[in-house]
Amino acid sequence: MDKSASADNAKEEIQVHPDRPESLPADIVREAENMLSRFRSQATKRWKDIEKAEDAADEALLKFGTNVRNFLSDAVTVAPPESGSDAAKNGEVLFESKDSSGKKVVHATRFDAQLHVIHSTLDSFLKDPGSPQWEQWKADFDIEAKTDAIAKDLEKHQELRSAMEKCVPEKVEYGVFWERYYFLRHVIESEEARRREMLKGKNHPAPPMRNSWLT
16 A cells, blocks of 8 residues: 555544544534523623612612612712723623712722712711601611711721711711711612612622621
8 A cells, every 4th residue: 555545544534533523613613602692691681680670779769769869879870891801701890989089989889889979978968868768767866876887987988087077067066977877878778788689599699788887
């Protein structure tokens, strides 16, 4: 047998080798297409679930009045993650607010963004919240019971400490400052609880909620 015949036979054996089917490249392409289709389907479902949770959270805000709802909702916008970042690859949603100087700040959760808005907006502490639930909240609020929580929040949130130093006692009394703050904190925690409730049991868990001011 000449060398040319031997080469042809070897080539034929490679082509029909059971571990190397001719359809292998096509199988790989089909599998990749299936994976992409599943990913798109899961992403679409994720977004629909998130939209439903956001709608439910918005309804939770409305019970505190349109003024409070508009203040907390309008001050926060969805910020698309940078292209190629881990957040973009994982399909995560980021949220954007502004600090007291107008600089944009990006947060991992809407709760964090709204908390930042409260801390950096002096009107949060200088005016009574326009809410039908405010008067009852004020009547039930016990400043003495909040001593430990206040100390922890001042240590944790620099902008909150700065706001208190600017407002108390020249512009607002100490107790009134904290009445207003913890009322707004209660509002966004109620909203977050509703959002988590809607996402419970889904394949994409809700972001971890911060410790409640009630603890």
